[in-house]
Amino acid sequence: MSTTHFPVAIIGGGLGGLTAARVLHVNGIEAAIFELETSPTARTQGGMLDIHAANGQQALHAAGLHDAFLKIIHEGGQSMRVLGPDGTVHVAEEDDGSGERPEVDRGDLRDLLLNSLPDGTVRWGRKVTGARSLGDGRHEVTFGDGSVVTTDLLIGADGAWSRVRPLVSDAKPVYTGISFVETDLFEADARHPRSASIVGAGFFICLGDERGFLAHRETDGSLHVYAALKADEDWLDTLDFTDHAAAKAAVLAHFEGWDEGLRGLVADADTLTPRRIHALPVGHRWDRAPGVTLLGDAAHVMSPFAGEGANLAMLDGAELAQAVAAHPGDTEAALAAYERALFPRSAESAADSAENLETMFGPRGLEQMVEFFTTGPASQ
Numbered sequence: 426m427s428t429t430h431f432p433v434a435i436i437g438g439g440l441g442g443l444t445a446a447r448v449l450h451v452n453g454i455e456a457a458i459f460e461l462e463t464s465p466t467a468r469t470q471g472g473m474l475d476i477h478a479a480n481g482q483q484a485l486h487a488a489g490l491h492d493a494f495l496k497i498i499h500e501g502g503q504s505m506r507v508l509g510p511d512g513t514v515h516v517a518e519e520d521d522g523s524g525e526r527p528e529v530d531r532g533d534l535r536d537l538l539l540n541s542l543p544d545g546t547v548r549w550g551r552k553v554t555g556a557r558s559l560g561d562g563r564h565e566v567t568f569g570d571g572s573v574v575t576t577d578l579l580i581g582a583d584g585a586w587s588r589v590r591p592l593v594s595d596a597k598p599v600y601t602g603i604s605f606v607e608t609d610l611f612e613a614d615a616r617h618p619r620s621a622s623i624v625g626a627g628f629f630i631c632l633g634d635e636r637g638f639l640a641h642r643e644t645d646g647s648l649h650v651y652a653a654l655k656a657d658e659d660w661l662d663t664l665d666f667t668d669h670a671a672a673k674a675a676v677l678a679h680f681e682g683w684d685e686g687l688r689g690l691v692a693d694a695d696t697l698t699p700r701r702i703h704a705l706p707v708g709h710r711w712d713r714a715p716g717v718t719l720l721g722d723a724a725h726v727m728s729p730f731a732g733e734g735a736n737l738a739m740l741d742g743a744e745l746a747q748a749v750a751a752h753p754g755d756t757e758a759a760l761a762a763y764e765r766a767l768f769p770r771s772a773e774s775a776a777d778s779a780e781n782l783e784t785m786f787g788p789r790g791l792e793q794m795v796e797f798f799t800t801g802p803a804s805q
Contacts, residue, residue, distance in 0.1 A: 427573075431457040433749075434566060434576035436556075436589050438462070438547050440531075441721030441738030442582030443538035446546055447488040448746035455543070459551040459568070461583075465539060467549075472649060473502060473641040474534065474735045475628075478525040481736035484743035493537055494529070499644050502528025504627030507794055510634065512623075512684035515795045520627055528627065530644045531735070553588040562716030562756060564592070578756050579717040580745065582738075585703055587723035593711040594719075598703035601728050601782060604656040605702065606664075606676050608694035610648040617648065617693055623686050624648050631687055632790040636679060638690055650690045651700075654679050655786055661699040672697050702728050707779055708772040710764075718760050720745055725771035730781035733774040741767060 433449065435442045438460030446456045462468065476482055476494070485491040503526060507516035539547070552569035556579065559565055564579040581589025585598050613621035621642075623629070629640040636654035643649055664672045676691050691697075704727045711719075718724075721738030745763045752759035784793050 437583035444742030452750035475526040484739035498527040731778035
């Protein structure tokens with residue numbers, strides 16, 4: 426196949442890559458996104474995200490999409506409950522609309538960004554098989570379908586297992602010691618009223634014995650639950666997820682003695698999905714490499730316990746695009762400016778995430794979370 430040249434090539438069509446393309450477009454700079462998924466509807470995006478005023482919402486302002494974002498937030502989604510293993514409710518906060526972290530469905534947010542881009546911006550079904558420097562800041566990217574592109578600016582927005590990252594860094598994500606089994610309970614109010622009542626209208630945390638449940642009520646009325654526990658890296662491989670009854674029993678064995686309503690978040694689940702939690706080293710950074718950079722999880726994948734992953738990815742994308750627009754004809758100056766802000770910002774959030782993991786799954790996880798939500802972090 427012939428090689429096609431794109432001045433700006435973004436690998437990965439997640440929230441960070443889409444935000445970068447949108448903010449570039451707003452500033453009159455076109456970019457091409459190459460995405461592994463075969464179409465916008467190839468899989469359910471799912472999951473609720475709290476979009477923070479200080480980063481994710483700033484990115485949406487830069488993208489000219491903040492007003493549209495306000496129309497898709499989940500009313501009531503900032504409600505929050507903290508329970509103990511016996512089912513006792515220790516914290517219950519209602520969503521009064523004054524919070525700075527409104528919840529939104531990840532799929533709705535992705536659609537908002539996708540629909541804001543010119544037709545053809547995203548090239549679907551492009552699996553990267555290799556990327557190499559051609560010198561002078563130019564790069565070549567090859568794909569599984571045999572196609573090849575070259576670019577003057579290569580942006581790795583391709584997640585935790587980035588194929589672009591090796592161009593700038595040898596770092597690889599490592600297992601954090603926490604494994605999730607994600608569950609979904611569909612039509613919760615009608616089909617799973619006990620679980621719906623326990624989780625409430627928004628976000629839910631239950632911690633104890635160095636394990637716990639985290640959950641959200643989704644905009645479609647389902648519950649999305651993470652059963653989280655400390656486990657060896659290969660523990661999930663010992664479970665047969667094609668046999669739901671056996672997998673549920675194996676997970677629930679780690680929650681013996683917990684309130685039956687809480688156990689129902691697994692026992693009554695309609696789906697089960699295993700997930701190991703990985704992270705790059707706190708403070709991951711790289712030396713300036715001409716013509717290439719990273720954003721989002723490709724740059725700083727961390728555990729989800731600071732709630733910053735999607736927010737940082739979007740801010741990364743927006744600030745990278747703004748830096749490119751502010752330095753016309755000088756890609757290196759743009760990337761240097763972007764990375765100067767990226768590295769300390771992501772290091773701070775990664776440190777918070779790692780600390781929160783240790784706190785939540787430590788011997789006083791429940792007590793410390795209750796303290797945090799009732800009197801603030803200073804009490805810890």
